[in-house]
Structure formats: structure tokens, C-alpha cells
Amino acid sequence: MNNYYGQPIYHLSAGPLEIDCLSQAGPRIIGLRYKGSPNLLAEVPQITTPTPFGDYHYIGGHRLWHAPELMPRSYIPDDEGVSITELANGVILSGKTEPVSHIHKQIEIQINHEQLSVQLKHTITNEGLWEIELSPWAITMLQHGGVAILPMAHPISENSLLPNRHISLWSYTHIDDPRLLLTDDFILVKPLTELGAFKIGTFNQSGWIAYWINGILFRKRFAVFPNQLHPDHNCNAEIYCDEYFIELESLAPLTRLKPGASISHTEVWEFYDQLEQEFLPENWIDKILSLA
Numbered sequence: 001m002n003n004y005y006g007q008p009i010y011h012l013s014a015g016p017l018e019i020d021c022l023s024q025a026g027p028r029i030i031g032l033r034y035k036g037s038p039n040l041l042a043e044v045p046q047i048t049t050p051t052p053f054g055d056y057h058y059i060g061g062h063r064l065w066h067a068p069e070l071m072p073r074s075y076i077p078d079d080e081g082v083s084i085t086e087l088a089n090g091v092i093l094s095g096k097t098e099p100v101s102h103i104h105k106q107i108e109i110q111i112n113h114e115q116l117s118v119q120l121k122h123t124i125t126n127e128g129l130w131e132i133e134l135s136p137w138a139i140t141m142l143q144h145g146g147v148a149i150l151p152m153a154h155p156i157s158e159n160s161l162l163p164n165r166h167i168s169l170w171s172y173t174h175i176d177d178p179r180l181l182l183t184d185d186f187i188l189v190k191p192l193t194e195l196g197a198f199k200i201g202t203f204n205q206s207g208w209i210a211y212w213i214n215g216i217l218f219r220k221r222f223a224v225f226p227n228q229l230h231p232d233h234n235c236n237a238e239i240y241c242d243e244y245f246i247e248l249e250s251l252a253p254l255t256r257l258k259p260g261a262s263i264s265h266t267e268v269w270e271f272y273d274q275l276e277q278e279f280l281p282e283n284w285i286d287k288i289l290s291l292a
Contacts, residue, residue: 102128146213
């Protein structure tokens with residue numbers, strides 16, 4: 001495509017893998033196609049949230065935020081000011097420093113042409129005068145029509161009297177929501193257009209979260225830091241969905257960022273033509289296929 005709802009784009013490709021980024025706003029990735037598929041990323045240019053700094057446009061696709069989520073800090077508009085640096089196998093998207101928060105966001109995209117995977121390095125820099133506490137938060141908005149997969153497996157505790165797993169639920173989440181399948185091994189979420197907001201999170205020891213849609217498994221991998229505190233009651237992976245889209249979210253540990261300092265959070269995006277037994281037991285493959 002030549003533009004995204006009237007906004008100019010920057011196009012990247014590697015054989016059957018295509019990525020589109022906004023070239024003047026963001027940093028945002030707004031197009032993701034694999035082997036000729038429709039855009040896997042949600043397209044929601046109509047959704048906005050009012051803030052003291054103007055309307056925040058969700059736009060769709062993939063973005064970098066900083067947790068914990070707060071209004072208006074998390075919702076400062078990013079409609080202009082992106083600069084692009086071309087790389088041999090990718091691009092760096094560098095946003096405009098946010099007013100008031102003085103946070104600068106950057107996403108470096110590197111495509112591995114041999115493995116058909118994508119590495120995204122999300123970097124936040126504190127360009128203000130005071131130390132701030134935050135967590136880089138990588139959010140991927142995807143189309144309805146699939147099933148989100150979040151591993152729940154945890155090491156067996158040496159002391160069985162103590163807990164070894166937890167989940168976080170938001171105030172608008174209902175434990176009996178029909179979109180949720182909660183088991184010992186996985187959290188599965190199937191978005192539905194007739195239902196509103198839902199969100200669940202956990203500390204994911206497996207270091208990946210995935211989405212199965214139209215015969216494609218999209219998987220995000222990230223490093224796990226079990227001995228460091230994370231936002232949202234110690235979550236490093238979360239799923240949000242509503243009537244318009246579903247989000248796969250990964251979070252880095254909370255960090256006190258001094259003036260001039262930066263912190264990075266890296267994801268690797270992988271694509272599979274089937275549900276892989278490498279990381280999904282065979283009985284779970286059948287269950288996910290029945291939901292899709």
C-alpha cells in the first residue's frame with residue numbers, strides 16, 4: 001500500500017514478509033503481512049482518546065508505551081515528528097520527545113532474511129531533569145479472528161506451601177468472560193466483536209506470547225527477568241481485547257531512569273505456518289484449532 005489512511009508509510013520486505021511503518025508519526029508499525037496474508041495488525045484510525053494535549057489516536061499496529069499506564073502520561077499524542085534512519089536490514093524510527101514527560105521513544109527494526117524473523121529494540125530515554133520510574137511496554141494490536149496464547153508454565157516451587165503463579169485482572173475484566181480459557185498450562189483468549197474491554201496479565205516464565213490466525217502463528221519472544229519487579233502486580237506479559245482489536249503486550253522490569261539515561265526492551269517476532277509442537281503440546285494444538 002502507498003499510504004495508511006492518508007498517512008505516508010515506509011515499506012520493508014524480506015521475501016514473503018512485509019512490514020509498513022508510519023514515516024511521519026509514531027514510532028508506529030502499522031502493516032504486517034506474511035506470505036500474502038491480509039494485514040495481521042489491527043487498523044483502527046477512528047478510535048481516539050481525549051487528553052489535555054489533544055486527542056490520542058490509537059491508529060492500530062504496534063507501538064511503544066511506558067508502564068505503569070497513567071492518564072495523561074501514557075496518552076501523549078504522537079501524530080508527528082518521527083525521523084527515519086535506514087539500516088542495512090531495517091530501519092530506526094525515532095519519535096519526537098514528548099512534552100511534559102520529556103520521554104523519547106525509539107524502535108529499531110532489524111529483519112533476519114534467512115529466518116524470516118524480526119528483531120525490535122524498543123528504547124526509552126529520559127530527556128527530562130528528574131529521575132522517573134517506568135517500564136518499556138511493547139504493544140501489538142492485532143485483527144480479530146484468532147486465538148491469543150499466553151503460557152502459564154512455571155518451575156515447581158521447592159516449597160509447595162508457597163504460590164508459584166499469579167494472574168492480574170483489571171477492574172473491567174470478568175473471570176467468567178466467554179473469551180477466556182484459563183488452564184494450568186496456558187491462558188487462551190479469543191476476541192469477539194460483540195464484547196467490550198477485557199485484560200489479563202501474568203509473569204510469563206516462558207518468554208513468549210503468540211496469536212494464531214488464518215493458519216499463521218505469530219509469536220513474540222522476549223527476555224525474562226524473574227528476580228526484578230514489573231508493573232501491574234509483577235506482569236511481564238498481558239493480553240487486552242475489546243470489540244475492535246486484541247493486543248499482545250510484553251513489559252520490561254520497572255527501572256528508575258536518571259536524566260539522560262536510556263533503557264531498552266527487545267522482542268523477536270517469528271512466523272509459523274502451523275502450530276508448532278516445539279512449544280505447544282499436541283493436545284493443546286487440537287484445542288486451539290477448535291477455538292479458531
